[in-house]
Amino acid sequence: xxxxxxxxxxxxxxxxxxxxxxxxxxxxxxxxxxxxxxxxxxxxxxxxxxxxxxxxxxxxxxxxxxxxxxxxxxxxxxxxxxxxxxxxxxxxxxxxxxxxxxxxxxxxxxxxxxxxxxxxxxxxxxxxxxxxxxxxxxxxxxxxxxxxxxxxxxxxxxxxxxxxxxxxxxxxxxxxxxxxxxxxxxxxxxxxxxxxxxxxxxxxxxxxxxxxxxxxxxxxxxxxxxxxxxxxxxxxxxxxxxxxxxxxxxxxxxxxxxxxxxxxxxxxxxxxxxxxxxxxxxxxxxxxxxxxxxxxxxxxxxxxxxxxxxxxxxxxxxxxxxxxxxxxxxxxxxxxxxxxxxxxxxxxxxxxxxxxxxxxxxxxxxxxxxxxxxxxxxxxxxxxxxxxxxxxxxxxxxx
Ligand SMILES: *Cc1c(COP(=O)(O)O)cnc(C)c1O
Numbered sequence: 001x002x003x004x005x006x007x008x009x010x011x012x013x014x015x016x017x018x019x020x021x022x023x024x025x026x027x028x029x030x031x032x033x034x035x036x037x038x039x040x041x042x043x044x045x046x047x048x049x050x051x052x053x054x055x056x057x058x059x060x061x062x063x064x065x066x067x068x069x070x071x072x073x074x075x076x077x078x079x080x081x082x083x084x085x086x087x088x089x090x091x092x093x094x095x096x097x098x099x100x101x102x103x104x105x106x107x108x109x110x111x112x113x114x115x116x117x118x119x120x121x122x123x124x125x126x127x128x129x130x131x132x133x134x135x136x137x138x139x140x141x142x143x144x145x146x147x148x149x150x151x152x153x154x155x156x157x158x159x160x161x162x163x164x165x166x167x168x169x170x171x172x173x174x175x176x177x178x179x180x181x182x183x184x185x186x187x188x189x190x191x192x193x194x195x196x197x198x199x200x201x202x203x204x205x206x207x208x209x210x211x212x213x214x215x216x217x218x219x220x221x222x223x224x225x226x227x228x229x230x231x232x233x234x235x236x237x238x239x240x241x242x243x244x245x246x247x248x249x250x251x252x253x254x255x256x257x258x259x260x261x262x263x264x265x266x267x268x269x270x271x272x273x274x275x276x277x278x279x280x281x282x283x284x285x286x287x288x289x290x291x292x293x294x295x296x297x298x299x300x301x302x303x304x305x306x307x308x309x310x311x312x313x314x315x316x317x318x319x320x321x322x323x324x325x326x327x328x329x330x331x332x333x334x335x336x337x338x339x340x341x342x343x344x345x346x347x348x349x350x351x352x353x354x355x356x357x358x359x360x361x362x363x364x365x366x367x368x369x370x371x372x373x374x375x376x377x378x379x380x381x382x383x384x385x386x387x388x389x390x391x392x393x394x395x396x397x398x399x
Contacts (some may be wrong), residue, residue: 004308008123015348016028016349017029017032018034020048020049021036021044021047021048021049022047022049022287022293023047023048023049023050023368023370023371023375024036024037024047024048024367024368024370024371025048025147026048026354028032032352033352034352034353034354034376035349035352035353035354035375035379035382036048036354036367037353037355037365037367037379038354038355038356038364038366038368039355039366039367039368040190040211040250040293041219041356041366042219042245042246042332042366043245043246043248043249043250044249044368045223045245045246045247045249045292045368045369045370046224046249046288046291046292046368046369046370047368047370047371048250048349048368050370052287052290052291053249053250053284053287053288055287056283056284056286056287057251057280057283057284057287059283060279060280060340062195063279064279064280065278065279065280066096066272066275066278066279066280067278067279068278069270069272069273069274069276069277071281072342073105073277073278073279075277075279075283075285076092076094076277076282076284078286079092079094079255079282079285079286079289080092080094080255081244082286082289082293082336083255083257083289084257086104086228086293087228087229087241087249087257088168088237088238088241088257088259089241089257089258090258090263091257091258091259091260091263092255092257092258093108093258093266093271093276093277094253094254094255094273094276094277094281094282094285095253095254095255095256095258095273095276095277096244096252096253096254096273096275096281097133097244097252097254097275098132098133098216098218098219098242098244098254099132099133099134099135099138100133100135100244100245100254100273100276101218101234101237101242101247101254101255101256102132102135102137102181102216102218102242102256103133103135103137103138104140104242104256104271105181105214105216105240105241105242105256105258106124106137106179106181106214106272107143107266107271108216108240108242108256108258108262108263108265108266108271109124109178109179109212109239109262110122110157110178110265111265111266111270112178112212112261112262112263112264112265113178113220113265113268114265114268115264115265120176120292120304121175121176121177121178122157122176122178122395123157123158123159123161123174123176123177123178124140124141124157124158124177124178124179124181124214125158125160125161125162125169125172125173125179125180125181126141126143126158126159126160126161126180126181126182127161127162127163127182127183127186127189128143128160128161128162128163128189129163129186129189129190129192129359129360130142130143130160130181130182130183130186130189130216131144131183131186131187131188131189132181132183132216132218132242133171133218136149136151136155137155139154139155140154140156140157140158141149141156141158141159141181143160146336150267159172159177163186163189163192163223164198165203166198169205170205173205173209173211175186177211178211178212178313179206179210179211179212179213179214179239179240180202180205180206180211180212180213180214181214181216182194182202182213182214182215182216183215183216183217183218183219183220184199184215184217184220184221184229184230184231184233184234184396185220185225185230185296185328185329185332186359187218187219187232187332187358187364188219188358188359189218189359189360190327190334190336190358190359190360190361190362191276191327191328191329191332191333191334191358191359191362192360192363193230193327193328193329196202196234196235197234199231199236200234200235200236202236203236203237212238212239212240212243212262212283213238213239213240214238214239214240214241215229215231215238215240215241215242216241216242217229217230217231217241217243218242218244218245219245219332220253220329220332221241221243221245221246221247222243222245222246222247222288222292223244223246223292223297223298223330223369224300224301224330224331224332224366224369225301225328225329225330225331225332226291226302226305226329226330226331227298228292228298228303229241229243229332230329230330230332233329239259239261239262240255240256240257240258240259241256241258241264242255242256242332243255243256243257245287246288246369247285247288248281248284248288249287249288250282250284251280251281251284251285252281253281253284253285254276255285261264265363278296282374292369297369300369301330301331301369302330303329303373304371304373304376305329305330305331305333306378307373307377307380308331308333308365308376308379309326309333311376311377311380311383311384312326312333312335312365312380312383313326315383315384315387316335317379318384318387318388319387319390320338321338321339321391321392322337322338322339322344322387322390322391323335323336323337323338323387324336324337324338328365331365331366331367331369331371332364332366333364333365333366334358334362334363334364334372335362335363335365335383336360336361336362337361337362337363339390340361341357341358341361341362341363342357342389343390344363344386344390345357345363347386347387347389347390348363348383350381351382351385351386352382353379353382353383365379367379370394391394
């Protein structure tokens with residue numbers, strides 16, 4: 001018997017080992033090529049081995065990797081300036097992950113009220129199906145029993161309401177509420193976009209009640225939906241926003257963005273990180289933005305989204321016993337399947353294509369934003385093939 005793995009048994013990993021990647025393609029140790037519509041869970045926004053990112057990383061690697069935040073880091077100021085100029089925000093705090101960006105967002109919201117002499121206003125309203133990370137505070141925010149079980153008392157101060165129940169939401173926002181925290185498009189929850197009109201209503205409710213609005217754009221941000229950030233589709237903006245995944249293109253990087261008013265409580269000493277915003281991360285983050293902010297890039301994402309959606313709708317029409325619904329925006333797409341979503345993910349894997357399961361029986365398609373139309377059509381044809389294999393009507397039609 002092979003010796004047990006020395007790793008924690010926290011993951012059910014697919015028995016696949018990849019050696020290298022190039023754009024939307026991965027090559028396994030046994031030399032097989034896979035079409036990557038998982039992109040490291042929406043992280044490899046520019047695909048694998050993007051030459052501009054590789055060059056930025058190598059150039060910085062020869063100079064300086066890490067300093068700590070005891071000193072000024074010009075790369076942080078540059079990336080923060082570019083992010084704040086492109087968004088609602090005035091301030092940025094860099095982290096190494098999405099959960100840490102959320103921790104910063106939650107602390108920032110609580111400190112805002114504390115600094116105004118309203119320290120009792122620390123509660124945060126969240127939504128069913130949400131996912132905000134795996135730290136103790138973010139599992140409390142996400143509210144999923146399966147992630148909370150066995151880890152002691154849930155961190156206090158999170159009130160969860162149904163995904164789409166306005167009356168419950170209004171009732172949940174009280175004088176103790178510091179903020180409403182929401183993903184403009186739920187990722188893990190099943191690629192569920194919040195309607196633009198609902199986001200506008202949330203903004204109005206927050207303005208009326210002096211509540212801060214926090215967006216978790218860890219998955220939906222950085223071009224994924226065809227806008228720099230998903231909430232831009234609605235025309236409103238939050239007070240605080242957590243970003244990660246796509247912003248590092250594969251380098252661990254996150255950021256908490258806020259207006260200067262919302263960040264007013266975060267004075268010296270209130271928060272910190274050893275690694276966050278180190279020169280290596282900043283070099284890569286700035287290189288990712290070079291590409292995403294270039295003329296025509298987001299338009300490319302929107303064009304490819306159209307190609308994908310038309311193809312997926314056609315597959316849905318052909319195999320209604322396999323695919324129930326197409327969801328999502330830009331290149332954050334979901335297939336709600338009739339068959340178990342894991343069967344579709346496994347079927348795609350057998351056809352050398354990677355996808356990601358999500359809640360609500362959804363298969364997530366999160367290709368690199370740099371995908372070409374031809375590669376998209378290749379992906380669609382593999383999905384079509386798997387749908388036809390899973391379809392019970394196939395035999396009926398061919399009989
Ligand atoms: C992935 C994700 C997180 C957590 O990010 P980590 O980098 O895994 O800590 C938080 N929120 C959303 C919406 C995510 O998709």
